[in-house]
Amino acid sequence: MSALLQIDGIEVVYKRVITAVQGVTLSVSERQIVALLGTNGAGKTTTLRAISGFLGIDDARVTAGAITLAGARIENRPPHEIAARGIVLVPERDKVFPGLTVAANLAVPVPRSVGAQQRQDEERIYRLFPRLAQLRHRIGGLLSGGERQMLAIASALMCRPRILLVDELSLGLAPVVVRELTQQLLVIRDELGIGILLVEQSAGLALTIADYAYVMENGRIVLDGDRERLRSHQDVQEFYLGQARGGRRSYREVKQYRRSRRWYG
Amino acid sequence: MFRPAPRASGYFRTSYAQDLSLLQSRSERISLAVFLLALAAFPFMASPFALDLACQVFLASIGALSLMLLTGYAGQISLGHAGLLAAGAFTTGILAREMHAPFWLTLPASALAGMMLGLVFGLPSLRLRGLYLAVSTLALHFIVLYLGGEYESKRGFSTGIVIEPPTLLGYKLANGRAWYFVLLIAAAASLLVCINLLRTRSGRAWRAVHANETVAEALGISIAAYKLLAFVISSSMTSVAGSLFAYYRGFVSIEAFDLFLAIQYVAMIIIGGMGSLLGAILGAAFVTLFPYIIESLLHLLPNVERLAGDVFAVNYAAFGAVMILFLVLEPLGLVGIWHRLQNYFLLWPFKYRPLAGARK
Numbered sequence: 001m002s003a004l005l006q007i008d009g010i011e012v013v014y015k016r017v018i019t020a021v022q023g024v025t026l027s028v029s030e031r032q033i034v035a036l037l038g039t040n041g042a043g044k045t046t047t048l049r050a051i052s053g054f055l056g057i058d059d060a061r062v063t064a065g066a067i068t069l070a071g072a073r074i075e076n077r078p079p080h081e082i083a084a085r086g087i088v089l090v091p092e093r094d095k096v097f098p099g100l101t102v103a104a105n106l107a108v109p110v111p112r113s114v115g116a117q118q119r120q121d122e123e124r125i126y127r128l129f130p131r132l133a134q135l136r137h138r139i140g141g142l143l144s145g146g147e148r149q150m151l152a153i154a155s156a157l158m159c160r161p162r163i164l165l166v167d168e169l170s171l172g173l174a175p176v177v178v179r180e181l182t183q184q185l186l187v188i189r190d191e192l193g194i195g196i197l198l199v200e201q202s203a204g205l206a207l208t209i210a211d212y213a214y215v216m217e218n219g220r221i222v223l224d225g226d227r228e229r230l231r232s233h234q235d236v237q238e239f240y241l242g243q244a245r246g247g248r249r250s251y252r253e254v255k256q257y258r259r260s261r262r263w264y265g
Numbered sequence: 266m267f268r269p270a271p272r273a274s275g276y277f278r279t280s281y282a283q284d285l286s287l288l289q290s291r292s293e294r295i296s297l298a299v300f301l302l303a304l305a306a307f308p309f310m311a312s313p314f315a316l317d318l319a320c321q322v323f324l325a326s327i328g329a330l331s332l333m334l335l336t337g338y339a340g341q342i343s344l345g346h347a348g349l350l351a352a353g354a355f356t357t358g359i360l361a362r363e364m365h366a367p368f369w370l371t372l373p374a375s376a377l378a379g380m381m382l383g384l385v386f387g388l389p390s391l392r393l394r395g396l397y398l399a400v401s402t403l404a405l406h407f408i409v410l411y412l413g414g415e416y417e418s419k420r421g422f423s424t425g426i427v428i429e430p431p432t433l434l435g436y437k438l439a440n441g442r443a444w445y446f447v448l449l450i451a452a453a454a455s456l457l458v459c460i461n462l463l464r465t466r467s468g469r470a471w472r473a474v475h476a477n478e479t480v481a482e483a484l485g486i487s488i489a490a491y492k493l494l495a496f497v498i499s500s501s502m503t504s505v506a507g508s509l510f511a512y513y514r515g516f517v518s519i520e521a522f523d524l525f526l527a528i529q530y531v532a533m534i535i536i537g538g539m540g541s542l543l544g545a546i547l548g549a550a551f552v553t554l555f556p557y558i559i560e561s562l563l564h565l566l567p568n569v570e571r572l573a574g575d576v577f578a579v580n581y582a583a584f585g586a587v588m589i590l591f592l593v594l595e596p597l598g599l600v601g602i603w604h605r606l607q608n609y610f611l612l613w614p615f616k617y618r619p620l621a622g623a624r625k
Contacts, residue, residue: 051485083485091483097476100469103284108473109484110466119281152480159485218587 003027004195005051005087005163008209010065010075012043012050015059019254021219024063025113028163028195033185035198035210037240043219044199046139048165051197052089053079069163083109086162092171098141105140105151109159125154125229128184128191146177156190163195170202178202182209183223203240207231215240287460309447316441318554323448323548324510327455329533331502333545334459337534338468340475341390342398345405347501347527351519352378353507355413358426358517359510368431372508379504380497382409387496391489406527412521424587425518428511451509452546455502459542462498471495486607532584536591547599555587556580 005028012021021043028034038044040152049055050062056078067075074082083089097105106125110118114153125131126133129150137141143151149169156164166185171176186209200206207213223233230236268452278284283494288294308316328346335341353375360366360374384404389401417423429437462468470491473481482488511517529552537548595601 054483056480057479071562078487079482080485082485083483089483091480094477095480097473097480099476103474104469107467108486110469155484157479210332261319 003029003071005029005069006066006068007047007051008068009064010047010050010067010138012046012055012060013063014060016059016061017218021050024216024219024221025065026214026224027220028197030162030195031097031161031189032212033189033195033196033198035206035213036216037200037203037206037213038216039201042216044150045167045215046219047216048089048167048197048199050075051082052087052165053077054089072131076264083159086160088156088158088159088161088163089165090149092167096140096143096155098224099139101137101139101161102143102151103136105155106132106158110153112167118265121160128157128187131155145173146181148206149173149177149181153181153184153188155197157192161194163197163234165199167199169198169200170205178205187211203236207236207241273532273607280405286466290325297453304449308442311315313441316445320441320444320448320555322550322553323445323452324398324506324513325530325533326452326546327509328503328504328530329537329545329549330452330455330459330542331386331499331506333534333537333540333542334471334502334528335464335499336531337545338463338475339471339492339499341387341492341495342395342495342531343402343408343499344524344527344531345386345402346503346530347502347524348406348409348520349382349508350507350510351413351522352382352409353504353520354511354517355409355416355426355507356493356504356507357511358428361428362422363428368433368512371425372505375504375508379501379507382504383496383500384493384502387493390492390496391585403524403527406524410519410522413517413522425516425520428515428517428585429513430515443488448509448513451505455506455579456546458502463542466489467494532588536588536598538600541600543603544600547603552584553597555584576623 007026007034009022009023009025010021011023013019024043026034026036026047036044036047038106046055046060047119049060051057051067051074052073053076055061055076062075065075066073068147069082069085072085074085074087079089084141097108100108103122106122107118110121126136131147132150132154135147142146152176152262153166156178164242169185173181182205185198188194198206198210207230210227212226213229214221215236223230223236226231231241268296278289283289288297292335307319311319328350332343332346335343356378357371360371385403386402390398393401395537417425430437432438433447438442438447460589463471469488470481473486474491478488510521516520533548533552534545535548536551537546538544560576563576563579591598597604
């Protein structure tokens, strides 16, 4: 196993009784963008929280399986420790500090040894996101949705992560902005050589940039493969990309039980 | 602390060093120098009464600054700061009385006592938030006051502990003018400590924890550690203020540290303006001077003698009314008014400034 981040058959239980995720196995390597797809409630965010350590807040635990980063076990560790080890999460909603300027937002994760190192990192961020350089002294609360997403990714990069976890990149953003951001992710992967795990509802978007993708249903991974395989897979086309033969399917037809029957049966 | 453009004409910093310097322009340096000169000249012109008021404002400023760090920046509410002042005052009083400990020993001892109390009573903040946290810090207040009261009655100091004035560099601190300078330096030092703390990783971490714990933790900040650090630093600063208060008054008694004092400190940072060190100082001055202002206003009324008994009641009522008015009409506090004034004069004859340089 050479993958940097390796998840082996994890099970996540909420409040000691509710199983949300079962037997999920996935891996992210360096210089790889991996997408985790699925509908609402499929367990994508739970999986992401299991990796980033944010399960404790909701009284949930990883009860089986293992999560390893470069060989070291990290399941059920506190989030700040996981961040320090190199897995940094870009959260779904409130993702920037609204009262701090862009520059101060970027300085939040910087450790004690400031100085030349921080400036280099900050300048690298401004090369990746020129828009942030112009907005350096504007406070986070006055940024647009796309700018916030940029700032959130930039702050995460200031932690010098080895794996970047992005929860719902496209949530609430204009398509133009989303396209720009996905291009940035490709640049980040190529320039910094980090692994990116992208959790998305928008399969069309994820399958344009992901090298590899997993599809989750009812807390399990039901399908995985590289981009081309998933794109050409009939079920993905039908249920996620809306490209079924014979026109668009109605919601009734795309109901959960049909999918379950097909994939579990 | 990254500040927005300081001047209406634009943003002219071109290096990181300029970005980090405390004083950005010549006019800032000049106005600071003038202000310091005025502060230095004040005791030579003021009456003893005005001098005492100034000393009270300096003492209150130290407490308000430390509470501002905790509440305004780290977002942790405390109603225990009167208790912490008492802890500092009693540590000083007991050490000075029982062991004749000098100034340079009682002050660090008070800081240490505050630190330990801050650590212990900061622990609930890891689980509790808002109102619940406030109630748990109230326990600190009552425990410290109970212990202080027990000490007073057991040792027979039921009216309070009398402390000798301290000697500093062979000079006995007994007159108002000397105290004015000591407390001015103490307050200025506290302000500098706060400014610099806020410019370090801890300051950024506190504000991050305040704004959004999840994001802060995702970016590798240990929330527990920084909350406790805020409690420890704030508590030890407050205890030092309590120690200075004890020396200044020459007398320690639990009566001076009632719950109303704790509420007054919270009022200082609210009226001054949350999340601003300048606000803490303005609030400290306002709340300290407020009763005297009300009293002098009452003296303008006819038949003052008849009202003499009601002064306290009027004071409390007016204080409550002012709190409500600030909360409703000026949530940014005195510092909000100050920034509006500043903007008005900076921008004149224009009315609005562009977004990029917007003041918070």
